[in-house]
Amino acid sequence: MKPREVNPGLLAIFRLFTAIRLVLGLLALVVIEVGLGPLGQTRLPTHWMGLGEAVFTLVYLSLPGLPKKLGKLYLPIALAASTVGPIFSTSLAIDPGTSLELGQARLAMGQWQLVILLLMPLILISWQYGFKAVVFYTLAMAIFDILPAVFLFDQDKVRLYLGISIFIFRTLFYWLIGYAIARLADEQRKQNARLEEANRQLASYASTLEQLTISRERNRLARELHDTLAHTLSGLAVQLEAVEALWEAEPGKSRRMLQDSLGHTRSGLKEARRAIQALRATPLEDLGLNLALEGLARSEAERTGMTLELQLPDVPPKLRPEVEHGLYRIAEEALRNASQHAKASKLVVRMSQKDGKLELLVQDDGRGFDPSQPPPADRFGLRGIQERAAAIGGQIRLDSQLGKGTSITLSLEAEA
Incomplete structure (x- = not known):
């Protein structure tokens, strides 16, 4: 017994x-x-x-x-x-x-x-x-x-x-x-x-999901740091190397470059603070998706001097919070790429919903690039956009030509 x-x-x-x-x-x-x-x-x-x-x-x-x-x-x-x-x-x-x-x-x-x-x-x-x-x-x-x-x-x-x-x-x-x-x-x-x-x-599943969430959060932080500190520090390093090379031969030019470096440093510090503040995506929580996207697009356009063409639906789509957050981050990344790299004069942001599909378009008329050439390993911008899209069940279509601008389109299933 x-x-x-x-x-x-x-x-x-x-x-x-x-x-x-x-x-x-x-x-x-x-x-x-x-x-x-x-x-x-x-x-x-x-x-x-x-x-x-x-x-x-x-x-x-x-x-x-x-x-x-x-x-x-x-x-x-x-x-x-x-x-x-x-x-x-x-x-x-x-x-x-x-x-x-x-x-x-x-x-x-x-x-x-x-x-x-x-x-x-x-x-x-x-x-x-x-x-x-x-x-x-x-x-x-x-x-x-x-x-x-x-x-x-x-x-x-x-x-x-x-x-x-x-x-x-x-x-x-x-x-x-x-x-x-x-x-x-x-x-x-x-x-x-x-x-x-x-x-x-x-x-065990919860532990695995927690580890996956931590891994995704680390990747997200890596993308945020790349788009702020990495850009600023890499540009600053190049300028300081040039200042060192020209310091004795052309002191006037080297001083001007040093002043530009200080300006870039302050700008990078501002961007880092903005990125840290944006980690919580407070505009989404405070304003909703439509107003948050509108504020983000107008802010980037005003900061860079680009003209803005903005088209958003009258009624915002019904999305889960994690999908809204991912869409907002993709738009933010695409707008930042346009403002930092494209040298564009016009910016188009358009969100539409049709036949159960939701599309977000971010387009510029800048210098463009050849999409067939893979970016260097330390370029997280486009890779980060694709990772975010996959995380929310969406797809990214990238169209770009040298001298004719770039368009990034996010497509995903709209919720009933």
């Missing part, structure tokens, strides 16, 4: 069952003393024995420190007390000297009462130890019952056969009940095991 963790709910029911037994036993004691008179005096010793067992079991189950002290022995002791006590008191109540009819009636009544009293131990054994323990328990109980009957009724075959038939019926009935309860307990444990496994898998 392999013990399992005791279910606290079953122990509470066990205590309640024992308390009800005790109350009914006390009521029966009153009936014996008052109602039966001298006739009931012969049954008092066995009745007091049953009450003593009920009191012991109830106190035993109510003491809070015993489960920890006794460990695995705690439940078997309670089961033994609640089983041996009723069987022993029922066996002592048998009086072989009574008449045949009265003796049969008392024997049958005592055994059927015993069937009810032993149901709770049977349930606990079935739940905690399984069907094999039920078989062992019922067979031991039957032997413990049959031996006194054989000794007491060796000359009374009728009562002996009656007792044995009741023992056999009780054993078969207990097997049926025990098997059903053991099956239910096994199924519940299997379901609990599957649930625990699903929870472990879910925790």
